[in-house]
Amino acid sequence: xxxxxxxxxxxxxxxxxxxxxxxxxxxxxxxxxxxxxxxxxxxxxxxxxxxxxxxxxxxxxxxxxxxxxxxxxxxxxxxxxxxxxxxxxxxxxxxxxxx
Numbered sequence: 001x002x003x004x005x006x007x008x009x010x011x012x013x014x015x016x017x018x019x020x021x022x023x024x025x026x027x028x029x030x031x032x033x034x035x036x037x038x039x040x041x042x043x044x045x046x047x048x049x050x051x052x053x054x055x056x057x058x059x060x061x062x063x064x065x066x067x068x069x070x071x072x073x074x075x076x077x078x079x080x081x082x083x084x085x086x087x088x089x090x091x092x093x094x095x096x097x098x099x
Contacts, residue, residue: 010039013075017042017066021077024062030055032099034090044065044079045094047086056081 014037021044032047044063048055063079070076082088090096 010037013070013073014042017070017075017077018079021062021066021073024065028055028058029098030059031084032090033097034094034099035097036091036094039077040074042075042077043094045082045090046079047084047088047099048081048084052083052086 005091018035021042028046030046032045034045036043036045052066059079059081061078066077090099
């Protein structure tokens with residue numbers, strides 16, 4: 001029963017976090033965006049244009065906003081930001097949202 005409650009809570013918070021994150025991003029989206037999650041963390045993979053410091057700052061502040069809202073419930077977001085010229089492949093465990 002405890003495991004079922006944990007899974008239910010995890011699904012609830014992960015979906016709320018991703019939904020609110022996307023709302024905060026609005027139309028200002030990175031080139032590529034993907035998600036993964038574990039017990040208490042939503043992982044974000046975002047590829048932005050080279051040297052786009054404004055977008056980098058925006059992504060960091062958006063993550064901070066989400067963390068400020070959900071840390072009290074034991075959930076956090078961690079973003080990995082890469083630039084297009086880095087040419088890093090998306091890790092296999094992430095689910096592509098954009099890109």
